Amino acid sequence: MQVTLEQWQALVAVVDAGGYAKAAELLGKSQSAVSYAIQKLEGSLNVRVFKLSGRRATLTEAGQTLYRHAKRLLAQAEQTEELAQQFSQGYEAQIRLAMDAIFPSAWMLEVLALFAEQHPHTRIELLETVLSGSDEAVLKRQVDLSISGRVPPGFLGEKLMDVRFIACAHPDHPLHQMNRTLSLEDLRQHRQLVVRDSGSRSVDSGWLGAEQRWTVSDIGTSVLAACKGIGYAWYPVTRIQQALDDGLLKPLPLGNSTERSVELYLILTDGELARPGVCKLASMIHQKVHGH
Structure with missing residues (x-):
């Protein structure tokens, strides 16, 4: 029988809370439900996770290893849920942008760092360009947004600075x-x-x-x-x-x-159809420039 995420969560809660009663309170469940989850986990793995030490249940050597594994597993599950939530809201897995080398790179790094705090699972690909490199990346649709000294034909650009x-x-x-x-x-x-x-x-x-x-x-x-x-x-x-x-x-x-x-322009490759993450990043760049 496979161990469920709920059972791993019970194991971590018992250890972190310091006992079954506090773990039950932390998880919003009855103490018997937490105890049953631990029993099912031990039965599925055919290994003892806790041992009695006086009146307290402490981790066995195997339990210590499984506890560390469970912590990582729960963290990954939480990240997966956050990622799914971002995707459900239309946020993309990756944003590609081109930046003319004359744009202050320190400003861009500050913007990307702030964006990463809010959307840590969105990968960023930054292409640093010179002269026609940025608008060419837009023409070839190699990037989602661009900071360029030229606006290529067929696209709209907002003057940035x-x-x-x-x-x-x-x-x-x-x-x-x-x-x-x-x-x-x-x-x-x-x-x-x-x-x-x-x-x-x-x-x-x-x-x-x-x-x-x-x-x-x-x-x-x-x-x-x-x-x-x-x-x-x-x-x-x-x-x-x-x-x-x-x-x-x-x-x-x-x-x-x-x-x-x-003059430098901010160009969204997909214009009004740009995805939410691209629009948000473009807005943050605009705010950074005009905040100086």
Whole structure:
């Protein structure tokens, strides 16, 4: 005969409550019902779970092992019920999202951590992209929502924020030693650091007129190279604020061309038909951005 979940629950309750009477009170059952459940468990397993120690029932060695197993089993059963409840409410098992690398990753991690507290059984797949990578993921329906600098044809995007870019180099870089407003010709003479488009279309963005150029696939690598004096680049302020504060990077004197701005949009791949979890996560991202 198979042991039921109710019988395992009785075993755990007797141990945790410290006796049959308190376990019965905890479970809202009679003491005889709890005692019968333990007897059925021992009969089904053909093993003694409790032994008398004076006037108290204590776990046998086998009972101790079974108690630990029962605790894990009940925890898994509770998680399964929570998961089923989420699914019954329309919440999905997995959410996939694309995030342009210029979006503050710390903000996204804070949002995902909060979402995970409320929906611990929903798996998250985060795709970090550059330039056309985010909108391409939407076009190919590889993600459920996207933070992108472009809204692909056939989709609607809500403007999320403006990201300010500034041209920077290490304070000791030769461009800073000219002590004057720089021209495009000045920039052409020095190495520019570029982050490769993660999409298949290889879209270019920003001024790319330098004869010398290093292309990398990650903004973090580019920032590190600039901090070492290897080259200059336009960076989102959200990604280099610490380097600016630490004196590792310094804005280049480009006059009115020192800064530029890029718009980021929040796109739901399924639009109004997006599932509840996707909509909730999108709302949390929106609240995070506009709370700053």
